[in-house]
Amino acid sequence: MSDFSQEEKVAIAAVKRASILTSSVFEKLVKNETLVKGDKSPVTVGDFAAQAVISTILHNAFPNDPIVGEEDASDLRVESGKAMKDRIVALANEALTAPLTQGEDPAWGVGPGKERTADQILEAIDRGNYPGGSTGRMWTIDPIDGTKGFLRGEQYAVCVSLIVDAKVQVGVIGCPNLPVDPAEPSKGVGCIFTAVRGKGARQIAFSSSSPGADGATISLSIPQTLELKDLSFLESVEAAHSSHSFNDRVAAILNVQQPPTRMDSQAKYACLARGQGGAYLRMPTGVGYKEKIWDHAPGEILVTEAGGIVTDSRGEPLNFGLGRTLGENYGVIAAAKTIHGEILAAVQKAQNEAKAKV
Ligand SMILES: Nc1ncnc2c1ncn2[C@@H]1O[C@H](COP(=O)(O)O)[C@@H](OP(=O)(O)O)[C@H]1O
Numbered sequence: 089m090s091d092f093s094q095e096e097k098v099a100i101a102a103v104k105r106a107s108i109l110t111s112s113v114f115e116k117l118v119k120n121e122t123l124v125k126g127d128k129s130p131v132t133v134g135d136f137a138a139q140a141v142i143s144t145i146l147h148n149a150f151p152n153d154p155i156v157g158e159e160d161a162s163d164l165r166v167e168s169g170k171a172m173k174d175r176i177v178a179l180a181n182e183a184l185t186a187p188l189t190q191g192e193d194p195a196w197g198v199g200p201g202k203e204r205t206a207d208q209i210l211e212a213i214d215r216g217n218y219p220g221g222s223t224g225r226m227w228t229i230d231p232i233d234g235t236k237g238f239l240r241g242e243q244y245a246v247c248v249s250l251i252v253d254a255k256v257q258v259g260v261i262g263c264p265n266l267p268v269d270p271a272e273p274s275k276g277v278g279c280i281f282t283a284v285r286g287k288g289a290r291q292i293a294f295s296s297s298s299p300g301a302d303g304a305t306i307s308l309s310i311p312q313t314l315e316l317k318d319l320s321f322l323e324s325v326e327a328a329h330s331s332h333s334f335n336d337r338v339a340a341i342l343n344v345q346q347p348p349t350r351m352d353s354q355a356k357y358a359c360l361a362r363g364q365g366g367a368y369l370r371m372p373t374g375v376g377y378k379e380k381i382w383d384h385a386p387g388e389i390l391v392t393e394a395g396g397i398v399t400d401s402r403g404e405p406l407n408f409g410l411g412r413t414l415g416e417n418y419g420v421i422a423a424a425k426t427i428h429g430e431i432l433a434a435v436q437k438a439q440n441e442a443k444a445k446v
């Protein structure tokens with residue numbers, strides 16, 4: 089059986105190229121480069137171009153693997169999307185044709201001379217249309233997770249995972265705006281988080297030429313000694329994405345003394361994996377929204393490999409085999425092994441209180 093080292097290598101390279109692209113797009117983003125999708129959420133030229141880049145690289149390296157990607161190119165195939173399409177094709181080609189870096193293989197479809205046509209770029213975006221399921225290999229791509237954070241100049245993440253028979257085996261999360269060292273934010277931003285099932289979780293600084301080359305790679309483990317009162321719940325910035333007031337109630341039940349840490353994207357899972365906050369709570373704000381597998385698969389493996397537990401509010405593991413979503417929304421609770429059980433019990437208590445009120 090594969091040890092997934094090749095898959096991890098390819099995913100890191102794809103996330104790195106896409107992260108450089110999204111950072112440079114932010115500097116140049118202009119007003120007419122953002123669309124509002126059918127579900128009212130924003131999508132930028134950066135989301136589309138980054139998905140094209142990652143999908144192209146994954147497809148070249150693993151031509152038989154299906155891809156579950158957040159974005160599709162239908163809005164770019166109509167006349168009104170032409171200007172955006174041209175810009176996306178140019179951005180994706182700029183990222184794909186940048187010189188090879190150490191460890192990259194031209195067979196992945198990258199390097200000078202590897203330009204794609206507009207049709208090939210749209211096709212690469214639309215390759216992310218796989219419906220998912222409980223068997224076989226599949227990749228997930230969230231080209232910009234936390235698009236709202238990206239647009240605010242705050243946290244966002246470029247996220248890729250490999251799922252095999254409904255279990256995440258590889259997860260890679262690029263966080264271009266995240267301080268490399270949380271204790272010394274002035275030291276610089278930009279890190280990649282990576283995990284392979286059974287092999288641990290690591291952080292690699294963007295500035296590092298290649299993983300492990302210059303001491304900029306560190307192994308991640310969640311401290312298991314944190315006391316409940318010292319927790320600072322990691323939660324979404326957007327109140328529509330997860331219930332802030334529910335988390336406040338859970339914090340009160342547990343006698344948590346610290347305010348929550350609000351942050352967009354799977355940077356929350358990454359921060360938890362390197363010891364920040366102590367717990368990530370994401371409870372639904374209402375009924376109807378189904379969580380997407382690309383919003384959680386990389387984070388789930390990262391936290392688990394760093395010594396944490398990720399479940400829903402029933403205490404069940406997240407089910408990545410139900411299609412593009414996690415199915416009915418029971419929320420997400422991620423925390424160090426030592427305190428996950430107590431947090432879960434407090435969440436269930438808060439749920440019962442809320443039920444008793446209706
Ligand atoms: N009502 C809702 N409840 C929960 N998550 C939602 C939501 N509406 C959108 N999202 C998801 O929340 C993600 C961002 O999470 P966070 O709040 O942790 O930054 C979005 O990812 P994208 O930004 O990739 O679209 C989107 O998939």
Ligand SMILES: [Mg+2]
Binds near residue numbers: 129130131158235
């Ligand atoms: Mg989105």
Ligand SMILES: [Mg+2]
Binds near residue numbers: 230232233234382383
């Ligand atoms: Mg997302």
Ligand SMILES: [Mg+2]
Binds near residue numbers: 135235
């Ligand atoms: Mg996204």
